[in-house]
Amino acid sequence: MSEQEVYQNFIDWLGKTWWGLPDSEQLLPMIKARYTAEEAKFLTGFPFSGRSLEELADFKSMALDQLGPYLDDLSQKGILFRKESDNTVRYSLNDSYFVFFRSAFWPGLDDEDSQRMAPHVNKYYFDGFYDQYVTAHAKGLRALPINQTIEDTRQILPYEDVVKVLDNFEYFSVSACPCRHRKNLDDDSHTCKKPIGNCLHFDTLGRYCVENGLGREITREETERILKESADAGLVHGISNWKEKPDTICNCCSCCCLWMEAYHKLGHHKSLDASNYRLRIQPRECIGCGLCVKRCPMDALQLKFSADVQNKYNKAPVLDPPLCLGCGVCVHKCPTDSLTLERKDEIEDPPATIREYGMRFMADRKAGVALKRHGSY
Numbered sequence: 001m002s003e004q005e006v007y008q009n010f011i012d013w014l015g016k017t018w019w020g021l022p023d024s025e026q027l028l029p030m031i032k033a034r035y036t037a038e039e040a041k042f043l044t045g046f047p048f049s050g051r052s053l054e055e056l057a058d059f060k061s062m063a064l065d066q067l068g069p070y071l072d073d074l075s076q077k078g079i080l081f082r083k084e085s086d087n088t089v090r091y092s093l094n095d096s097y098f099v100f101f102r103s104a105f106w107p108g109l110d111d112e113d114s115q116r117m118a119p120h121v122n123k124y125y126f127d128g129f130y131d132q133y134v135t136a137h138a139k140g141l142r143a144l145p146i147n148q149t150i151e152d153t154r155q156i157l158p159y160e161d162v163v164k165v166l167d168n169f170e171y172f173s174v175s176a177c178p179c180r181h182r183k184n185l186d187d188d189s190h191t192c193k194k195p196i197g198n199c200l201h202f203d204t205l206g207r208y209c210v211e212n213g214l215g216r217e218i219t220r221e222e223t224e225r226i227l228k229e230s231a232d233a234g235l236v237h238g239i240s241n242w243k244e245k246p247d248t249i250c251n252c253c254s255c256c257c258l259w260m261e262a263y264h265k266l267g268h269h270k271s272l273d274a275s276n277y278r279l280r281i282q283p284r285e286c287i288g289c290g291l292c293v294k295r296c297p298m299d300a301l302q303l304k305f306s307a308d309v310q311n312k313y314n315k316a317p318v319l320d321p322p323l324c325l326g327c328g329v330c331v332h333k334c335p336t337d338s339l340t341l342e343r344k345d346e347i348e349d350p351p352a353t354i355r356e357y358g359m360r361f362m363a364d365r366k367a368g369v370a371l372k373r374h375g376s377y
Helices: 003-014 027-034 037-043 053-060 064-076 096-101 112-129 131-135 162-167 178-185 203-211 220-232 258-264 291-295 354-367
Strands: 080-085 088-093 141-143 172-175 199-202 216-218 236-240 248-252 277-281 301-305 315-319 339-343
Touching (some): 003 027, 003 037, 027 096, 027 112, 053 064, 053 088, 080 203, 096 112, 112 178, 141 248, 162 220, 172 203, 172 220, 199 203, 199 220, 203 216, 216 220, 277 315, 291 301
Antiparallel strands (some): 080 088, 141 236, 172 199, 199 248, 236 248
């Protein structure tokens, strides 16, 4: 079998995951940058759900002492998912989204493999990979409000209170932001100056990252510090978009985040799912500095003239409500406290579980209806 056939067979197999693997001229060079031909041949047909070492030894007709170290090496590359529970280690093949847009860049390496892969991944994103999400009502991340920006903290929903969210976890880890890191590795892309060490993972995913060199273990206190520093830097807290056992909090910028880029550059109807909070503006308190306009990741605010505003510019921010994520990034640094978040009248719950989220995504993709873009400006 030729090398070309080996890679094509693997592409066909990896394309069977829930995310898929759309065709593109970037696909083969990207695959070659991530997998050797030997790995591609070995992984063709590899299960997408967890299997024990003994099961895989039978499946591959290999000795345990030969197979185990090889599977562990692939796990350390972020290609396989390795999970240990009840004294049993199970392995599964990671899907295309996970392996190209997440685990490949979590270590934050500036090595030859990462440099070779990043340009192809960046181009592949725009060349069809994210098109299937144009039909998705629920995005992969949901905006998590910055705590101090909510006017009445008694109304905070448990799954939108970052303190209560963190209470659910026993294990915390941090990795490099894969979105900003892959952009910064690519000479043909822009350079983002926002902090990178703030991709947070919890419990099972957190342990996987640490055990395989894709991140480092941190304390609850360090997690809170990273969230504070990210908020100060103007980054949006984006949490896994399901209520039960979310495993990730990203800290997203508008220029690199793949969900933000989907809105700003691919024309999707929204970026992240919005929180259940909306911005409340008190124009009379505003000094017209425009900081909120600069910090908004969705361009949802404009500084406009108003004769009723008593500042030297006679200007105050005006909101385009459908664009607002309810993230609190604008509120967090307002020098006059003229901005706050208040709970919306109608609450929209996220999917209950990751399984429900996946079922919604698949149903939307099957329906194939592109959704109308948010915003009225």
